[in-house]
Amino acid sequence: MKNDPVASQGPWIIRNAMWLGTVAIILAYALFIEWFWGWLVIVERWQKAGWGAAVLAIVLLLTTYVLRTWRIYDYFPAETMGRFGVLLRLVQVHNLLNVMMPFRTGEASFPLLMRREFDVPLARSTSALLVMRLFDLHALLAAAAVGKALSMYSQGYGGWVWLLWLTFLVLPAIAFALRGRAVEMLAKILPSSGKGAKLERLVEEAAAGLPANNAAFARAWGATLVNWFVKVAVLAWVLVLLCGLDLGAAFGGGLGGELSSVLPVHAPAGVGTYPAGITAGAIAFGAPTTKAALETLGQAAVNAHLLIIMSSLIGTALSLLVARGAKAGG
DSSP states (O other): OTTOHHHHHHHHHHHTHHHHHHHHHHHHHHHHHHHHTOHHHHHHHHHHHOHHHHHHHHHHHHHHHHHHHHHHHHHSHHHHTTOHHHHHHHHHHHHHHHHHSGGGGGGGHHHHHHHHHHOOOHHHHHHHHHHHHHHHHHHHHHHHHHHHHHHHHHTTOOTHHHHHHHHHHTHHHHHHHTHHHHHHHHHHHSOSSTHHHHHHHHHHHHHHTSOSSHHHHHHHHHHHHHHHHHHHHHHHHHHHHHHOOOHHHHHHHHHHHHHHHHSSOOOGGGTTHHHHHHHHHHHHTTOOOSHHHHHHHHHHHHHHHHHHHHHHHHHHHHHHHHHHHHHHHO
16 A cells, blocks of 8 residues: 555645645736737737847846845844855745645745744744845835825825825835834733743744844845835836836736736736736736727737746745855865
């Protein structure tokens, strides 16, 4: 019975069910693209834009992965010091799992990998991940709000719309300034013995996942802003090249795609949801909605999505080489 292939087949399928489902969805996506447009049409768009533009876009996207790694490197200096290559691999594996796995299930890999590679407690790394994801979401929403504020201001709503935007922009700084009081309140509420003591230790670990001081907070927040500015700018540039959108609509498309990727629910590998986010964002920012324009936009959105997947795969492969080289050098 131990060597019975039929008996071992079931457990293997169960263990790999999510990955198999993801692969099946990606294959179905590829077949859908072939049926609806044809891969030749998709590839021709890059031929017209120039393959050099595709390579440059991937290189710029890869720089955002390095910046994300630096943000975590700076977040956990004592644990990660001198092991940037290993951390880069960890970030890329986490990113790839996040892209490929549905419903944000790939997020769970980050605290597990941080504990295995750097011995960071689960509560602390989970707290840090939550803070960084809030940074990411807030940066994208703040960028989207710029477009809305510009529109409202041009319609005569007055300068108060910018006051509202600035208030929203500084919310993370306000929340960080109040973190000490929040922790103190929780410490007072929780009982000092039994389960209360365990919860208090958990709160302390979670608080340790916050930036260590104002300077660390500023660096993390600054890295977040630069990271998302570069990524959305690259996506906007790609949409301009591929379908001739004006810059405002292309910017909205890049924002829409990335917002779909940071929300709690997305399809495996972003299949369907990422191009839909690009299309919705571009339309919200003024893209034309004629049948021909929407078809062209849909093809460009699929191309931009494929670019994100390719950059993630290439980034993971390169990070594995970097980590191996660092290990061999050490």
